[in-house]
Ligand SMILES: Nc1ncnc2c1ncn2[C@@H]1O[C@H](COP(=O)(O)OP(=O)(O)OP(=O)(O)O)[C@@H](O)[C@H]1O
């Protein structure tokens with residue numbers, strides 16, 4: 001099959017809440033006309049503040065939530081039109097890893113069995129070969145086969161996330177949606193798991209839709225990145241270029257505000273920068289204009305489309321994208337980044353290639 005692995009076009013989702021018998025509810029558009037492509041073997045990062053619609057996009061792609069509009073084409077298959085047995089087959093090829101591995105691992109089931117179950121379900125190995133495959137998967141994520149007989153509570157958070165990854169890999173997926181997979185882990189453990197994911201992509205050719213609010217983690221792992229603001233993509237491009245020379249003022253703001261790395265087990269750190277717009281309020285112009293240091297009256301006239309910028313496959317939804325001061329030469333992108341962000345990048349780089357304890 002040629003063509004991209006995943007092609008999402010014009011994806012939209014809104015929710016209505018607070019309605020009554022005679023009173024219409026208020027409608028919130030949480031994903032608004034989103035289009036992006038994930039090539040085979042690529043790690044596409046999706047960044048944005050809390051509530052920007054990242055998880056909703058992941059769920060829409062996997063059909064855990066139904067879209068209102070738009071198309072999702074996975075390896076040439078129209079995901080939204082797929083039914084029953086075909087949908088089950090499709091789901092094997094698209095897996096998800098959540099922030100909290102506890103929610104996806106049954107506490108009463110030995111982890112070897114958790115990993116073996118989907119292999120049996122999809123008849124991916126003969127009965128005799130299942131145990132060997134489980135051992136292989138455990139080794140792949142840096143665990144030993146002796147650990148197969150243990151229960152989830154006997155592992156650390158980082159180890160549990162490795163188990164969740166092994167289980168996702170058990171069905172040999174083409175795409176893994178990683179929804180904040182390291183946000184709940186200690187910093188040093190985060191770096192190990194991020195590097196494990198990078199390593200697995202290189203070895204197995206698996207693709208990721210990597211959702212995170214952590215710019216440092218995304219810069220480290222993603223080949224391309226999409227920046228989401230209030231349900232809309234405002235910037236897309238090769239991760240290295242977008243982070244070096246962001247073309248949307250919101251991307252700059254996210255980079256400058258990368259959170260301080262305080263280890264905070266059990267809860268994701270969230271970026272909240274001022275007030276994001278309410279999804280209930282329609283606005284005519286750019287939704288970021290009210291917070292944008294570069295806004296001019298024209299920004300309020302119409303919603304800026306996600307236009308091509310330059311010749312590196314970049315896109316930006318800002319009428320002033322080309323005017324923003326460039327970071328080239330002056331390296332003022334470094335100045336844009338918070339100290340915390342730079343420290344995180346160094347930590348991730350240093351942890352590369354180290355094996356887990
Ligand atoms: N089932 C639902 N019903 C109503 N509103 C919803 C529902 N699911 C999500 N939303 C709303 O959609 C918006 C986007 O939510 P989403 O979980 O996709 O954000 P996110 O970018 O993943 O945020 P976070 O970084 O906090 O995980 C939020 O305003 C949320 O309240």
Ligand SMILES: [Mg+2]
Pocket residue numbers: 054055056179
């Ligand atoms: Mg989320």
